[in-house]
Amino acid sequence: MTQPDYDDLKIENPPQTLREIVLERMRGAILSGRFKSGERLVERTLCDQLGVSRSVVREAIRYLEAEGLVEIMVNKGPMVARMDWAQAAQIYDIRMLLEQSAASACAALADDAVKAALRRALADLEAASAGDAGTSDAGTSDTGASNAGGGLFQATTRFYEVIFTAAGHHIAWEIVQRLNGRISRLRALTLATSDRHVSGPVRMARICAAIVANDPAAAAVAVRDHLAEAAQIARRLLENEGGK
Template sequence: MSVPNAASLKVDRSAKTLRELSLEKMRDAILNDHFKPGERLVERTLCAQLDVSRSIVREVLRHLETEGLVESIPYQGPVVARLDSGQAAQIYEIRALLEGHAARLCAEKASDDMIARLSELNDRIHAAFGRNDFAEVMARTADFYEAMFAGSGMTVAWGVVQSLNARINRLRAVTISSTGRRADAAAEMARLVKALKDRDPDAAQDASQAHVRHVAAIAAKRLAELG
């Protein structure tokens, strides 16, 4: 996974708003481990790196705090949030419940076109793994789950998942490059897609929850190694 340098954080003023671009740059920098857990985020330094005003930097840091990527420490200021194994376990438990039920409902009532879309996205995830393009893996994985929730009709549940997306993606960044993950992920996702194609709600729910449980175990091990 590529790590941005200070120059690459500079914002292109021609697209979106400066706040949106700055937020994307900072979020990606944290997910890519450019800023380490516990590292202080100094406003003046970030203003220079992003080439934006201090007010924008403050807005971005406040937003990242709501996403769980930044925390404010008394007498120290904002720092990159440390990965907490207890919180990670809760996030995976929520994922297992919501994604499992979404998979069940998707198998029951998604359109044939939606099932085909999910199969296509899974193929793209597998291809990205083959290129070691982990950014693409994460992007297409997010697309897969968005489509699965859309197919299930669970729009409110998807909103809950989206509120955790930054932390989910941070955990994905920890687990995605682990040894053997490519083969395991391919097998797990193939099982899920087959269950969806077979219109088998029980198998779809089981496959989805088994996938989350496996990733949760990998994350717990990696977080223990990281201290």
């Protein structure tokens, strides 16, 4: 039905609605810690901040509620969802299962194109890690989240996206992204911490090596080690916060 010679004329991405833009902005503000865990989200205040009507704000809040990033308090309205270690632990456990499965499948299936894409993603991650280490010391806010939307975060996301996509685990990837959204502040703090025994990029390199070697078992082990350390650091951070 489509005419192959005219595919390039097709408008693939229609203009975004206000609702979509507001959703992205609010999600970004939550993930970066700008809207803090437990903070009330007052509709009229958000309207002023975002310059839109309550209809748009309410629909965005509804979506974020379904995503688990916002909770509705009885008789109080919406607030940024809180996270304790018991919940975070479950999220890390689920990620362990889904990420190990994806890495194994990716290692079993990976062809040269996938390997090249993963190497590029790893290179970007290593570059971002070096770059963020330089800038994160300068001018970091007390939320510790100034790099949450930064290069390292996005590079890490891209790295795993290559793995999940190559494995064909699209739905699992959606789930992992949602879960990561809920622990994004923890992840930002984890990325920022400097007491890791082995740095993140080194662990990612191990994952990459296992996939490049088409070794599913080694890929699963590398993911396990990476996530176990990340969870351990996250636990310490949450417990130091005293359940905040």
